[in-house]
Amino acid sequence: MRLDKFIVAVGAGSRSQAKAMVKAKRLTVNGQIAKKADMKIDEETAVICLDGQVLDYSEFDYIMLNKPAGVISATEDAKDRTVLDLLPKRYHRVAPVGRLDKDTVGLLLLTNDGQLSHNLLSPKKHVDKCYQVTLEKNCSTEAVAQMAEGIELDDGYVCLPAKLEISEKNAHLVYLTIQEGKFHQVKRMFAALGNRVTHLKRLRMGSLILDEDLSEGDFRLLTASELATLKEHS
Numbered sequence: 001m002r003l004d005k006f007i008v009a010v011g012a013g014s015r016s017q018a019k020a021m022v023k024a025k026r027l028t029v030n031g032q033i034a035k036k037a038d039m040k041i042d043e044e045t046a047v048i049c050l051d052g053q054v055l056d057y058s059e060f061d062y063i064m065l066n067k068p069a070g071v072i073s074a075t076e077d078a079k080d081r082t083v084l085d086l087l088p089k090r091y092h093r094v095a096p097v098g099r100l101d102k103d104t105v106g107l108l109l110l111t112n113d114g115q116l117s118h119n120l121l122s123p124k125k126h127v128d129k130c131y132q133v134t135l136e137k138n139c140s141t142e143a144v145a146q147m148a149e150g151i152e153l154d155d156g157y158v159c160l161p162a163k164l165e166i167s168e169k170n171a172h173l174v175y176l177t178i179q180e181g182k183f184h185q186v187k188r189m190f191a192a193l194g195n196r197v198t199h200l201k202r203l204r205m206g207s208l209i210l211d212e213d214l215s216e217g218d219f220r221l222l223t224a225s226e227l228a229t230l231k232e233h234s
Contacts, residue, residue, distance in 0.1 A: 003034055015037070098205075105216055143193050206234055
């Protein structure tokens with residue numbers, strides 16, 4: 001791989017910026033100052049440093065984001081902030097796996113691993129997605145049975161059976177696990193039962209659980225264990 005393409009691949013800059021880095025003697029390859037931006041390197045073994053900091057190369061990035069409200073699940077938008085605006089530029093090659101509504105918070109996985117993204121979103125895979133839902137009115141035990149049977153939405157679509165659990169301390173607070181991702185699905189499911197969602201937070205997608213230490217708007221890379229388990233069950 002060429003050095004300037006490596007710089008682009010790790011999100012450290014553009015090819016023209018890589019040339020400027022070389023000119024300014026900011027880049028080293030295996031401890032030696034880089035002399036040409038188009039020099040050939042072995043991206044798997046070479047130690048590339050920018051201003052003394054090692055640039056790690058990996059083909060794919062896997063990011064867990066605790067999405068805040070008011071940010072859209074897209075890579076670019078003319079009006080609103082996107083989830084990529086919450087990440088350093090070096091990670092701007094990723095895309096969200098599925099979408100959370102603008103006012104929905106919680107777990108969002110971002111990656112440039114197209115195969116994993118496809119597996120997690122494929123209807124054939126039936127990947128669980130668990131949400132913490134705050135409702136306008138108390139949730140009844142009848143709703144648990146109705147969700148298990150499959151709720152019919154306003155457009156006539158009948159959802160797959162879903163698991164609904166009501167908090168013992170607060171009947172306004174429930175936990176819903178679904179295997180689909182229709183437009184505004186959770187809100188529409190409760191609307192079909194005569195209730196309204198006032199707050200929605202995703203806690204889990206497949207085996208991946210939202211890190212409780214992540215504040216809204218914060219992110220971290222997936223651990224090797226999280227990634228292996230996610231791939232194994234997707």
